[in-house]
Amino acid sequence: MSRGVTQPLASIAEVRRFTRSSRVPSCTSNAAATSSSSSSSRKSSYESSHWNERYEKESHEWMWTFTDEENDEIELALRHFRATNLDVMDVTAETFPLSSSFQNKLLAMRDEILQGRGFAVQRGLTVARYSNKDICTIFCAIGKIMGIPVSQNKFGHVLGHVYDFGNDPLSPSTRLYTTSAAQPFHTDSADIVGLLCIRNASAGGDSQWVSSVRCYEEIKRERADLAEVLLQPFFVSRKGEIPPGCGPTYEMAVFHEVEDDRTGEKNIIGIYDRSFIDAAQTIEGTPKLTSLQIEALNYLDALCVKRQIEMRLQSGDIQWLHNHTTFHARSAFKNESEFPRHLLRLWLSPENGIKLPDAFKTRFNSTERGSSNRGGIKIKDDVKLVCPLEP
Numbered sequence: 001m002s003r004g005v006t007q008p009l010a011s012i013a014e015v016r017r018f019t020r021s022s023r024v025p026s027c028t029s030n031a032a033a034t035s036s037s038s039s040s041s042r043k044s045s046y047e048s049s050h051w052n053e054r055y056e057k058e059s060h061e062w063m064w065t066f067t068d069e070e071n072d073e074i075e076l077a078l079r080h081f082r083a084t085n086l087d088v089m090d091v092t093a094e095t096f097p098l099s100s101s102f103q104n105k106l107l108a109m110r111d112e113i114l115q116g117r118g119f120a121v122q123r124g125l126t127v128a129r130y131s132n133k134d135i136c137t138i139f140c141a142i143g144k145i146m147g148i149p150v151s152q153n154k155f156g157h158v159l160g161h162v163y164d165f166g167n168d169p170l171s172p173s174t175r176l177y178t179t180s181a182a183q184p185f186h187t188d189s190a191d192i193v194g195l196l197c198i199r200n201a202s203a204g205g206d207s208q209w210v211s212s213v214r215c216y217e218e219i220k221r222e223r224a225d226l227a228e229v230l231l232q233p234f235f236v237s238r239k240g241e242i243p244p245g246c247g248p249t250y251e252m253a254v255f256h257e258v259e260d261d262r263t264g265e266k267n268i269i270g271i272y273d274r275s276f277i278d279a280a281q282t283i284e285g286t287p288k289l290t291s292l293q294i295e296a297l298n299y300l301d302a303l304c305v306k307r308q309i310e311m312r313l314q315s316g317d318i319q320w321l322h323n324h325t326t327f328h329a330r331s332a333f334k335n336e337s338e339f340p341r342h343l344l345r346l347w348l349s350p351e352n353g354i355k356l357p358d359a360f361k362t363r364f365n366s367t368e369r370g371s372s373n374r375g376g377i378k379i380k381d382d383v384k385l386v387c388p389l390e391p
């Protein structure tokens with residue numbers, strides 16, 4: 001992972017610098033290339049297809065392809081862990097002993113995700129060698145070096161299985177990752193979101209993401225009235241995962257301006273899931289969305305699609321995203337073979353996360369950096385964190 005050519009996603013000052021520049025920053029979404037001074041012909045040259053060609057060419061900057069030696073090192077550490085007979089929840093840097101150089105490379109990747117381009121992909125983990133338990137162990141071991149895994153549901157699951165359980169995507173209580181339906185652009189509930197692909201679908205299931213910061217900046221330039229709306233709270237459904245003492249909805253703006261306490265820079269961060277906003281509309285007592293709010297959300301959704309980066313995850317790929325400066329999505333898929341699409345998911349709370357606004361406490365519980373309580377789904381005191389090995 002080269003660090004010399006990367007560009008921050010989160011800083012407004014940096015975004016402005018990029019958009020004034022005549023050169024396109026390496027490995028950022030094509031939204032970065034569109035400035036108010038751009039000619040219309042220049043804008044059109046940065047449509048998604050064009051960007052994806054460029055993005056492919058620069059993949060060496062954001063993709064870490066595991067070498068044979070690195071895969072061997074992972075397998076050795078795994079053998080050590082197996083011999084301990086510990087539960088996957090107990091995997092640590094000590095029980096899964098990777099070399100310090102491997103760990104430092106993981107930490108550099110994490111810092112690039114948080115402070116640099118906002119995403120990374122690791123490719124070539126030899127998953128075909130391993131059982132599901134082994135793959136879960138490896139993923140948790142890598143994740144735990146980067147941060148603390150937090151619960152992804154009310155059952156305390158710190159390892160999620162992105163899998164079609166046959167749930168109805170049209171039900172307001174369904175979480176779309178449990179279906180085969182397309183997931184529109186959204187954020188999850190953690191600083192870093194990791195997806196490990198065990199098997200992709202025979203058709204569809206493409207992974208998409210976009211710089212939410214650049215989307216905001218573009219909306220602010222083109223439609224300042226809509227940007228202002230997106231800075232104001234929307235009613236959001238909890239889809240049944242309701243902490244004690246809370247109601248079925250809460251209020252949250254899509255974008256927040258936050259002054260970073262370490263750099264003094266004003267950052268924009270995003271928190272968004274249209275399906276949760278739409279689900280809130282089905283709950284009695286929720287005020288109806290205004291026409292301007294609907295227009296702002298539609299504008300944002302369309303812009304995300306226009307500026308997206310898209311790729312098909314391969315078996316053995318791990319995709320990492322900074323949740324606060326990117327939105328992610330996936331296309332619908334079909335399981336036509338006897339081996340259905342199966343991804344593992346981690347939500348991580350790193351020690352050096354971005355400054356979060358107080359408003360995030362509603363959704364993130366705590367905004368304290370490195371807290372095991374920052375992000376995730378709040379669980380009851382008597383629920384234990386677990387690492388389910390199967391969907």
Ligand SMILES: [Fe+2]
Nearest residue numbers: 186187188328
């Ligand atoms: Fe997600």
